[in-house]
Amino acid sequence: MNDKLKRRNRMVMVSLFGIVAGMVGLAYASVPLYNLFCQVTGFGGTTQRAEAGAERVVDRKVTVRFNADVNNKLPWAFRPEQKEVAxxxxxxxxxxxxxxxxxxxPTVGTATYNVTPDKAGKYFNKIECFCFTEQVLQPGQSVDMPVAFFVDPAMAExxxxxxxxxxxxxxxxxxALDADAVLAQQANQQGSSDKAAPSATATN
Structure with a gap:
């Protein structure tokens, strides 16, 4: 009887450890899985990424408006250069x-993005965007950040x-959460470039 009870207890313990391990694994996987789900479905207004423009154009038009915000922990001014395009x-x-x-x-910024209405997310494709990488701005520096995009003609159907x-x-x-690491890497790259640059030699 005692042996049966011990075996049962061991089985229960193994099952519990398995459940805990599965929950931990699911927690780690949930973020990339959620991001993938958003990218595929456009959930929450998540836009798509394309390597090239659309293969066809249809007559139906849409107006795209542009909005910009900055979190108060980032000392940047940020605005769209145009109000809208059709x-x-x-x-x-x-x-x-x-x-x-x-x-x-120097500061490092990273951009989040979405479109509204949310249901348009799966049709809005970005070919080129500053949001794909972290952006480093030096003190007082101003830069133009381009976006190339199209709205999938399948939306008309x-x-x-x-x-x-x-x-x-x-x-x-x-x-950016890793701002210090990004700035340190940039400084190292600049230092390496300076060392690799040929030095001028004086002539008599």
Missing amino acids: LKLGETGLAAYRAENRSDK DPAMEDVTTITLSYTFFR
């Missing part, structure tokens, strides 16, 4: 945002999108 579905659009570091120190005539593309810049 383009046909499948037509590549070009826009620009302007960012300025208003502090006296979706009955749920018949009421969508305007899409708003929004960005919010935050201070």
Whole structure:
């Protein structure tokens, strides 16, 4: 009887450890899985990424508006250079945002983004965007940040999108969590470039 009870207890313990291990693994996997889900479905207004423009253009037009925000922990000014653009579905659009570091120190920003209405996310494709990488601005530096995009012509075939005539593309810049590491890497790269540069030699 005691042996049976011990075996049962061991089985219970093994099962509990398995459940705990599975929960830990799920917690680590949940973020990338959620991000993948958003990218595939456009959930929450998550936009898509494309390597090239659309293969076709249809006559239906949509107006794309631009919005910009900055978290108060990042000492930047950030604004769109244009209020809106109108383009046909499948037509590549070009826009620009302007960012300025208003502090006296180098800072690193990273942008989050989405579109509204949320259901337009799966049709909004970005070909080129400053949001794909972290941005480093030196003290007082101002830069133009381009965005190349298109709205998938397949949107014209979706009955749920018949009421969508305007899409708003929004960005919010935050201070990068790994800002110190990014700045240190940039300093090291600059130092290596300076050492590799040929030194001038004096001639008589």
